[in-house]
Amino acid sequence: MASCKEVTRLVSQGLDRNLGLGERLAVRLHFVVCKQCYNVGRQMAFLRRAVQKLSQDESGKGG
């Protein structure tokens, strides 16, 4: 079983490159038993959405 350290790193890389089959499997299996890493993964994906919205929202409205 991969450690949280390895899994969070893979989850992050999954946002930047295509993970291999073995890597995806390791993440999935780990998520089944580890809520912490699952939560961290969701948070990393959320960060992406939040940062994309950073300059959009307050633009052109004097804000």
Next chain:
Amino acid sequence: MPGDFRTQIEALRPYLLRYASMQLRNPDAAEDAVQEALLAALSAEASFAGRSNLRTWLTGILKHKVVDAIRRQSRELPASAAGEEVDLSELDPLFAEDGHFKVAQPAWEGPEDALGQKQFFAALEACLARLPVRTGRVFLMREHMGLETGEICKELGITPTHCWVLLYRARMALRECLQTNWFGK
């Protein structure tokens, strides 16, 4: 009418400045990049014809100018700064010896609601500002400008592995910072 086009472009200046400042963290460099982008836009009016979204088009031009500025800036960054940031020891306190989380990492409540709040974005910007220079730069090139890792590596002269390490550390630091300053409150 040319006059119209210029006015429309000028109206987007505050947005463009915000966009460039976010990435460059240097008001003068941001101002220069925006100025260059606006000049380029004015001389390329013909190529805009028929495109629906002026802001998207301008942002595309600005991205190139920002990347140029980053390229110039990164030549000035000492090479040692690159080496230091490959080290991930700041994450050690998070993990036990077997590499598993020491403490629970709770799910965030109402993250979508946060996206509707100005204060949330202020908190996010404060967290971004705390990242080490190169880490923040790479993270924003990836997530804010939407560049591919390969392009970022090329512009900054770093390896993909280094790039992934910086992105990982940025994400871990930002989620920790938002947990402390927003979601955990």
